[in-house]
Amino acid sequence: xxxxxxxxxxxxxxxxxxxxxxxxxxxxxxxxxxxxxxxxxxxxxxxxxxxxxxxxxxxxxxxxxxxxxxxxxxxxxxxxxxxxxxxxxxxxxxxxxxxxxxxxxxxxxxxxxxxxxxxxxxxxxxxxxxxxxxxxxxxxxxxxxxxxxxxxxxxxxxxxxxxxxxxxxxxxxxxxxxxxxxxxxxxxxxxxxxxxxxxxxxxxxxxxxxxxxx
Amino acid sequence: xxxxxxxxxxxxxxxxxxxxxxxxxxxxxxxxxxxxxxxxxxxxxxxxxxxxxxxxxxxxxxxxxxxxxxxxxxxxxxxxxxxxxxxxxxxxxxxxxxxxxxxxxxxxxxxxxxxxxxxxxxxxxxxxxxxxxxxxxxxxxxxxxxxxxxxxxxxxxxxxxxxxxxxxxxxxxxxxxxxxxxxxxxxxxxxxxxxxxxxxxxxxxxxxxxxxxxxxxxxxxxxxxxxxxxxxxxxxxxxxxxxxxxxxxxxxxxxxxxxxxxxxxxxxxxxxxxxxxxxxxxxxxxxxxxxxxxxxxxxxxxxxxxxxxxxxxxxxxxxxxxxxxxxxxxxxxxxxxxxxxxxxxxxxxxxxxxxxxxxxxxxxxxxxxxxxxxxxxxxxxxxxxxxxxx
Numbered sequence: 001x002x003x004x005x006x007x008x009x010x011x012x013x014x015x016x017x018x019x020x021x022x023x024x025x026x027x028x029x030x031x032x033x034x035x036x037x038x039x040x041x042x043x044x045x046x047x048x049x050x051x052x053x054x055x056x057x058x059x060x061x062x063x064x065x066x067x068x069x070x071x072x073x074x075x076x077x078x079x080x081x082x083x084x085x086x087x088x089x090x091x092x093x094x095x096x097x098x099x100x101x102x103x104x105x106x107x108x109x110x111x112x113x114x115x116x117x118x119x120x121x122x123x124x125x126x127x128x129x130x131x132x133x134x135x136x137x138x139x140x141x142x143x144x145x146x147x148x149x150x151x152x153x154x155x156x157x158x159x160x161x162x163x164x165x166x167x168x169x170x171x172x173x174x175x176x177x178x179x180x181x182x183x184x185x186x187x188x189x190x191x192x193x194x195x196x197x198x199x200x201x202x203x204x205x206x207x208x209x210x211x212x213x214x
Numbered sequence: 215x216x217x218x219x220x221x222x223x224x225x226x227x228x229x230x231x232x233x234x235x236x237x238x239x240x241x242x243x244x245x246x247x248x249x250x251x252x253x254x255x256x257x258x259x260x261x262x263x264x265x266x267x268x269x270x271x272x273x274x275x276x277x278x279x280x281x282x283x284x285x286x287x288x289x290x291x292x293x294x295x296x297x298x299x300x301x302x303x304x305x306x307x308x309x310x311x312x313x314x315x316x317x318x319x320x321x322x323x324x325x326x327x328x329x330x331x332x333x334x335x336x337x338x339x340x341x342x343x344x345x346x347x348x349x350x351x352x353x354x355x356x357x358x359x360x361x362x363x364x365x366x367x368x369x370x371x372x373x374x375x376x377x378x379x380x381x382x383x384x385x386x387x388x389x390x391x392x393x394x395x396x397x398x399x400x401x402x403x404x405x406x407x408x409x410x411x412x413x414x415x416x417x418x419x420x421x422x423x424x425x426x427x428x429x430x431x432x433x434x435x436x437x438x439x440x441x442x443x444x445x446x447x448x449x450x451x452x453x454x455x456x457x458x459x460x461x462x463x464x465x466x467x468x469x470x471x472x473x474x475x476x477x478x479x480x481x482x483x484x485x486x487x488x489x490x491x492x493x494x495x496x497x498x499x500x501x502x503x504x505x506x507x508x509x510x511x512x513x514x515x516x517x518x519x520x521x522x523x524x525x526x527x528x529x530x531x532x533x534x535x536x537x538x539x540x541x542x543x544x545x546x547x548x549x550x551x552x553x554x555x556x557x558x559x560x561x562x563x564x565x566x567x568x569x570x571x572x573x574x575x576x577x578x579x580x581x582x583x584x585x586x587x588x589x590x591x592x593x594x595x596x597x598x599x600x601x602x603x604x
Binding site: 115 | 425435436437438439458459460481482483484485490491492493494496498499500501502503504505506507508510513515516517518519520522523524525526527528547548595596
């Protein structure tokens with residue numbers, strides 16, 4: 001069980017393959033600190049960021065309570081649970097069903113006076129580097145497209161986003177994301193841990209790794 | 215839901231005017247709505263409804279697609295920008311207040327006080343005097359209706375068992391008001407159609423404003439019972455927000471500096487300004503990942519409820535304009551926002567807000583207190599008032 005059954009290959013900024021990490025042990029920590037898979041120059045990695053573990057004949061990636069999380073590229077329509085974060089191009093987006101204000105008086109019988117009510121199904125927030133929220137889009141409809149131009153939500157200045165990049169869908173209370181054949185893919189933040197398959201791509205901080213299982 | 219006949223927008227049942235285009239909604243009023251309120255609102259609706267409609271209603275279309283209703287309307291006297299800006303399209307059917315007139319029915323227990331409380335300046339004639347609700351006692355201190363089982367007045371805390379059993383105060387008559395002939399200081403209601411409504415008399419010194427303090431206020435469900443205080447010293451005054459739910463807004467007359475957290479109102483949009491500062495380093499030196507910041511220095515967030523915000527717009531460059539159609543940030547479905555309405559400018563590390571001659575004005579929320587003067591426009595609850603202090 002300890003034989004090397006998988007390796008992680010770094011994808012360089014120009015798209016070519018970089019260094020490979022053979023996963024020969026049982027657990028393989030990755031992070032900015034003293035880890036088997038170490039990227040000391042990446043400020044977006046926690047000292048101990050993630051762990052690649054063999055369990056039940058599967059390769060699993062576990063988020064070791066990192067600040068920025070572990071993102072895996074989706075290969076098919078993927079359900080988004082509450083508080084999901086999605087990476088498209090350089091955009092770190094939070095996607096949630098749009099909350100609605102309640103029209104209830106306070107204990108003195110006074111109603112809150114806010115902005116005009118606009119129907120909305122989805123709320124997409126842009127998480128800026130450093131932690132503040134930038135754009136917040138509230139959109140109506142069951143399907144919302146994201147891309148560089150002519151979509152419901154556009155990021156015209158992000159060179160890593162395809163023209164039509166991804167699609168968010170809400171149906172029967174379930175929220176999901178589908179990649180629309182984008183060049184750089186759509187990534188979803190892993191909650192706790194998840195099984196990896198051959199050919200998966202994992203983002204840790206600024207490091208993009210391809211999973212190869214022998 | 216009530217569907218607006220003019221623009222097709224769905225509105226909540228208790229709204230009297232369409233949130234999309236401002237048109238009167240013709241759904242039957244809910245039973246139990248305060249009668250005084252209805253009488254007053256009907257007057258307003260009749261005037262609004264009499265306005266000529268420039269463009270034909272487009273059935274079934276949402277307000278996004280309908281050209282903003284362009285209805286010639288008189289602007290309130292003293293409103294800047296109405297006539298002086300050639301070529302600027304009127305922003306909506308209403309020349310006066312920027313606030314939509316939805317008015318939720320008041321819960322029965324929160325019926326506003328009946329008649330003028332002692333110590334409050336007289337009311338102008340013209341408002342129907344509500345009669346006490348059945349079975350209620352009238353608080354001798356503030357005039358509120360108090361259920362018989364209450365030992366204390368819910369509005370002012372007056373100990374009710376000191377009062378003699380159900381008091382009958384005759385409804386105020388026209389003679390109750392200050393004689394019209396005498397010059398007086400007051401605040402005049404500016405109706406949604408831009409005409410003047412009733413006025414509320416003021417006096418030198420301290421004036422409490424709120425649902426408990428006058429007929430002009432008592433049916434506004436967006437006013438707290440004790441909402442604000444206006445301290446008048448000669449021709450100048452200071453308005454204090456008395457921790458009201460919705461605050462006090464003053465129409466801007468010149469450019470003003472914005473600090474982070476400041477709330478402003480244009481049209482039907484309640485917006486919070488926040489600075490976007492440089493990120494702080496974390497304890498272990500890890501940087502929080504996120505979308506690159508191309509230089510955003512501020513953000514405007516739409517407040518859509520008491521603890522819920524909606525869309526947010528980052529501010530980039532030297533300045534950002536707000537409008538319905540021609541701004542950098544647009545609210546195309548808000549007929550009360552002018553085509554080009556206001557501008558937020560970054561100058562020497564400070565942020566300033568200026569109105570750009572909008573029809574309905576740009577309002578800034580009073581943080582604690584603020585100086586006002588003769589002909590200042592003050593937004594309280596959903597009603598706009600002009601101060602007459604001369």
